[in-house]
Amino acid sequence: MKGEKAKQFINNILTPMDIRINGNRPWDIQIKNPKFYQRVLSGGSLALGESYMDGWWDCNALDEFFKRLLEYRIDKKAKSLKPTILWAVFKARFMNLQRGARAFIIGRQHYDTGNALFKVMLDKGLNYSCGYWHNARNLDEAQTRKLDLICRKIGLKQGMTVLDIGCGWGGFAKYAAETYGVKVKGVTVSNEQAGYARERCKSLDVTIELADYRDLNEKFDRIVSIGMFEHVGWKNYKTFMAVVHRCLKDDGLFLLHTIAGNTPSRDTDPWIGTYIFPNSMLPSASQISRAAEGLFILEDLHSLGRYYDRTLMAWYDNFTQNWDRLKDQYDMRFFRMWSYYLLSCAASFRSRRNQLWQIVFSKQGIDRVFRSEGELFIQP
Structure with a gap:
């Protein structure tokens, strides 16, 4: 035609x-x-x-x-299906694109794009996940409220040990250690993130490692994973949950903060997979629950997807308004690519095609009442 x-x-x-x-x-x-x-x-x-x-x-x-x-x-x-799409589907369904040998690809291609980019786009704490805009006036407040929301949901107390799987630039580790007096170990597959996180947390009881989650094998009081599960892949969901179960103390809590889809998926959009998040895919509720079955009790699920639209638009505004600070490092094709990424993702949440969930799991069950926008959650 x-x-x-x-x-x-x-x-x-x-x-x-x-x-x-x-x-x-x-x-x-x-x-x-x-x-x-x-x-x-x-x-x-x-x-x-x-x-x-x-x-x-x-x-x-x-x-x-x-x-x-x-x-x-x-x-x-x-x-x-067009041939290029058919090949992407074939690879996702019959090849383990997120296996251990490939775990660091996302770090090199996306998160190592350059700290300068993320410093101008994100909030002051460099939190690269959905903010919590309930009673927040700006992006910095929304991200701080998100971090505190997580800490309260898992009932952090001074002296606890916390594992952060996919720690990014150390935003949660820094906040939890400073505000709640906990000891945090963060792991990431990005060299840029690891170096930056170590520097910003060097005065705190925080350890940052460049490591694949599958290599973790020590016990923690609490475990969080904020915006990393999207890179795990459907073939590895059960493995991920088994690693968390292995590393979580019997009376511990695990909070999973993840983008999700409305139906099970074994592939991703070809453009997103090629240019933004290689080997990524969004889990569904059934895929998450099946991976957790026999390992965890689901204590709470909080839907925050409506806040991701606003978060992404705030990132887009920061990116475009500060382009003059970046244009010597990136060309116009990158500008158009990154704008396309941020705005198309904002639309995916605005149309409710994508979701954002915070899920709290326990190993043995807890006797505490959760509330959502009414706040409070867990009392230690």
């Missing part, structure tokens, strides 16, 4: 979503290269993202464009 036929086909797809080609509304797309239509028809979501990175099309409100695509369930309405 070429030329005007390809354009008409794309137009017929977009019309039910109230998206116009070269329209005058913020979410309408502006086509700069007539080869766009055939490229997207041939390459699906990967080509859609790559053609945007190449400047073949524009949109004043990418987040609203994607919200309409996702609400319409464009992925479910596709008649057939």
Whole structure:
């Protein structure tokens, strides 16, 4: 299909979503290269993202464009799989892309992109996960409230030992050690994160290691994993839970903070997997619960997905407003790629296609009452 036929086909797809080609509304797309239509028809979501990175099309409100695509369930309405998508699905289903030998790829490709980027995009504590905007006025407050929310949910007390799986730049480790007087061990697969976290926590009872979670084998009073489970992969969910069970004391608590999908998945969006989070995928409620069965009791599940839209838009604002501080290190194609990433992800939460959950697990059960937006949670 070429030329005007390809354009008409794309137009017929977009019309039910109230998206116009070269329209005058913020979410309408502006086509700069007539080869766009055939490229997207041939390459699906990967080509859609790559053609945007190449400047073949524009949109004043990418987040609203994607919200309409996702609400319409464009992925479910596709008649057939393109070869590039079929290969991505094959790899995800029949190869363990997150096996130990590949565990550090995400660190090198994404988290080692450069601390300068994340310093201007994130809050002052460099927390790269959903903020808790309940009674928060800005991003810094939302992230601090998130950290304290986690600490209270697991009932931290002075002197406890805490394991942080996927510790990032040490935001939680620093906050928990300073505020609650606990001893924290953090592990990450990113060299950039490990070095930065060690430096910022050097005066605290905090240890940061560059390590794969599968190598952990010591006991802790509490374990948290904040925004890391998305990189574990469906073939390893049970292994991850078994490692946490092995490392958690019998009377301990484990809090899992993760992006999630509404249905089980064994693959990821080809563009996201290629350019942003290699070998990543979102777990569903059933996949998480099956992985935890026989190991943990699920004590509480708190849905925070509506806050991720606001978090991502705050990151986007920080990124674009501070681009002058970054443009000597990154080119315009990176700017378009990163904008596409942040705004499409914001739309995924706005349309409720993606979720964000905090789940508290115990090994033997606890006799405490949880509340959600009413606060309080666990009392030590």
